[in-house]
Amino acid sequence: MEKQKLFFPVKPFRTNGGAKVPHRKNTSDVQSAVMPSPKTVTIPMQQHIGAPCKPVVAVGDAVYVGTVIGDSDAFVCAPIHSSVSGTVKSITRITLPGGNTTEAVVIESDGQDTPDPGLKPPVVENLQDFLKAVRDSGLVGLGGAGFPAHVKLNVPKDKEVDTLLINCAECEPYITADNREVIENSWAVMSGIYAVTELLGIERVIIGIEDNKPEAIRILKEIADNEKYDPKDIIRVLPLKASYPQGAEKVLIKACTGREVPAGKLPADAGCIVMNVTSVAFLSDYLKTGMPLVKKRLTIDGSAVKDPKNVIVPIGTPINEVMEFCGGYKAEPCKILMGGPMMGLAVSDDTLPILKQNNAILAFDEKEARLTEATDCIRCGxxxxxxxxxxxxxxxxxxxxxxxxxxxxxxxxxxxxxxxxxxxxxxxxxxxxxxxxxxxxxxxxxxxxxxxxx
Amino acid sequence: MSKLFVSSSPHLRATSSTRRIMLDVIISLLPASAASVVFFGWRALMLIGVCVFTCVFTEYICRIVMKRSQTIGDLSAAVTGLILALNLPSTLNPLIAIFGSVAAIVVVKQMFGGIGMNFVNPAMAARIILMVSFPTAMTNWVNTQFAGVDAVSSATPMAAEAGTYSYMELLFGNHGGSMGETCAVALILGGIYLVARRVISPVIPVVYIGTTAVLSFVLGQNPVQQVLSGGLLLGAVFMATDYTTSPITKWGKVVYAVGCGVMTVLIRTYAELPEGVSFSILLMNILTPLIESITTPKPFGASKEGKK
Incomplete structure (x- = not known):
């Protein structure tokens, strides 16, 4: 690829199509609540794209918050950590919403939430240290896909990446978790971005955010456009039209850079790395504290939920306990989704655990869950x-x-x-x-x- | 927890439906229908009723005989009936109208599989069947009630000498012709409604009418008169835009509409037919699959050289 002169677009590039989905961002102004650890957590060994982990603990072992409980030698894989302190009760098999069956470690919490004594901030001096730290953190793409972050950041030598895109579009209806992350954890977002750009030698960062999040845009702009915090002036916020699917990786790259990722190729082939805003914020927190990915902010919403809000929950908490924390169901739930209504997976059982890459749990009453019957195509186009x-x-x-x-x-x-x-x-x-x-x-x-x- | 629905995403759908779209088309045809009743009297109302009823009833029987799910609720048969009626002269024998309606639904629509499957527009094919079968009855156009003398055969502006009718007469429909095609204002209103409701994209009508105007100007005719007379507006807004028989791709619509315009002018100018709209749309309907396959957009990120 010939070297393009880098510039910051003043307005987004044109993208094709899209759907006028209702936004329903009911929870965007509600402060996130922190949920206490449940009595037991069930932590599946596959919470990422790639090879599943093998449990590295046995029944009866004592574990702490942040203790590695699953790992694998495979490259495309991210280790899994305990989200509570307590004892390993059993190792079972569960079926995840996608239909995969995988091993899961069931841990009984002692209610203390003691962090693992071995945890300390990683020492990062070069790219290799950084990639190892990212792997150790257990970070996967938190936008929903769950692609291991250390694989994404390990750009092949023959590919020239010049742009880091921060995905803050959050185009799915209902979901406001990224929005709350920006508002409640904005410093981490910025320092995470800096950590990534310094180690990967990236000269341009564009934060793509849909224009239906004015407060988050204001906060991000305040930091990105301030010489004190962005001395090299490499970070810009680009408000995008709030139109679904603005946050889809390829669409976001097109809107922010005008480049099209070739079919079947990766963003790096278009000179870009795309990271979810919550992912970079987590990375910054991890580099500071050494605490791996054990908690996740989720949007709990939908017509069957009594008290919709964002909740920070330990990974492995059963869905029904999170719902209980949000005041319980106000109507008989007929459909429960992991993720947003456009691409989320319907779950068959509300005792399934929360996964790393979840960003929302939505519960709907019968009226909204009912399926419509398909009729003949009228070729309307x-x-x-x-x-x-x-x-x-x-x-x-x-x-x-x-x-x-x-x-x-x-x-x-x-x-x-x-x-x-x-x-x-x-x-x-x-x-x-x-x-x-x-x-x-x-x-x-x-x-x-x-x-x-x- | 009793039971949870599990289904494939997306779990959210727009509120539109086939029925709502067809209802919008009916609403958009109301001004033209009203104009036809005003200009041509109770016979127009009677013919509209006969066509709509026959189309819906025929579709109902068809679906039963074919042992298929009932589809009259989607209102598409009613739309076909209404459009067909507006394409008929008000003097037509209702039995002929019934014949046309049955032909539209049975032969053109249901025999090919019903809604979305017919390869030509049912109302227009039926009009052509009637034109060929009953040429005299189908061209027995009379002047409107306001033209002084009632029910006297009168040439349409297409067949009349140029300058017989003023622009105002053409615009408001005070002249001879098929029931629904005379009042340009009513048709344009309907078209605006359809575009505003996003039922149709303005591409086909605008390009079709534009091509006709430009080409007829080039050939030395009066473009305003060409656009406002005959069945062009009715055809361009309501028949050429039929979903089933027009291209689904953006550029396909442009090619198709240009084709319709060129054919219309050529038939009007050089053929021995008084009107070319029906035949040109019919021919372009048949070309639609071909147009679609050459105008399929290049998918996102598809390589320029790689034709895998």
Missing amino acids: RCVSACPMRLVPTKLCADVKLKDFEAMQKHQIMTCMECGSCAFSCPAHRHIVQTIRLGKSQLRAELMKQKGDK
Whole structure:
């Protein structure tokens, strides 16, 4: 890639499509509450993309807050820590909302929340130390994907990264966790950004934030535009139009830099690293205290929740206890989501634990949970104009129905990121994303099979 | 905890529905329908009633015979009936209107699979079937009630000598023609409503009408008269924009609309037909799949050279 002259855009670059989703940011002005440790926590060994961890503790072991309880030799993996102090009660298997079954460590809390005596701030002198510290912290992409942060920050030598994008778009309805993080922990955000830029040698940082968060924008601008705090003047805040899916990685890169990540490639191929705002804030806290990722701020909201707010909870807390902390259910919950309503996963059981990459738990009453019946496609084209990836969803659905793998590849089904803008806009209420998701997994299986045949 | 619904994301949907869209189309056609009743009297109202009822009833029977789910609730059959009625001369025998309605729903729409599946616009195909089957009855245009003498055969502005009608007469519809096509103001109002409600994008009507105006000017005709007379406005706003039979892609819409405009002017100028709107839209409907496949946008991040 030829070297582009770096500049800060005054207004966002044009992006395609998107859906006019309602914002419903009911909790954006409510101070986060800290939830005390529950009696027991269940901590799954897979809370990231990549290889699952193996438990490194046995039943009966004493653990503290921050003690490593799961790890693996695999590169794409992040260690898992205990979120309470107490005793390991059992090691079981649980099924996560995505359908994966994984091992989980059940810990009985002693109620003391004693931090692990071995924890101390990491000594970071060079990039290698930094990447090791990031791995030890257990940090994964906190925006929801859960990609291990040390893998993301370990940019291959042949790729030139010049821009760090801080994802503060938070485009999903209801969710305000990142917004509260900025308001309540703004210094950590800034020092986290500085730590990353210094160690990776990045010259430009753009904080992409949707313009429906005026207070967070004001706070960020106050710091970023102040010579005292940003002496090299490398950080700028870029307010983005509040339109879903502004926070999707590729869309954010396009809006902030005008670059398009090539299909099937990573942000580094467009010279960018994208980090969630809560991730950088956590990193700064970790470098200061050495306390790994054991707590998470979540937005608890939805029509079945009595007292919606953001809650900082120990990882592994069962959903129903978090709900109890928010005043309980005010109506019979009929659908509970991990994540936002556009891309979140529906859970089958409210005793499942909170995971690292969760940023919201939403509970809905029957009225909002009821499914609408799909009718025939009327070819109105709303899905086509809504697609941020410029795909033609109707064609993809037809390809999937015909199991035409060649056509699926031709129409670039793998470029679909399942943001749901098409299905949201569809007046016939067709299950477009579900169909495309099915097609993607069938295509993946088919390609594996073809590879095996050769 | 009794039971939780588990379903695939997204869990949130817009409030739009097929029925609401069709209702919007009906609302947008109300000014033109009202104008037709004002200008052509009770016969217009009767024909509208006959067409709408026949279309809905035929679709109802069709879905039962075909053992498919009932779809008259989505109001698309009512829209077809209404548009067909507005394309008929007010003097038409209601039996012919019934024949046209049945043809639209059975042959053009349901035999191809119902809503979203027909490859040409049902109302327009039915109009063409009637034009070919009953050429005299279908062109028995009369002057409006306000033209002095009632129910006297009268040429439409398309067939009349240029200058027979003033712009004002063309604009407000005080001239002969099919029931719904004469009042330009009512049609434009309906179009504005559809665009404001985001039911249609303005691309097709604007490009279609623009192409017609420019090309007819180039060929030495009066573009204002060409735009305001005949079925152009009705066709461009309500028939060329039919979802099912027009391209789904942005640039496809442009290509399609230019094609419609060029065909319309060519037929009007060089063919021995008085009007070219129906046939040009019909031909472009048939080309729609082709147009769509050549105007499919390049997906985000697709490599320029890589045609994998």
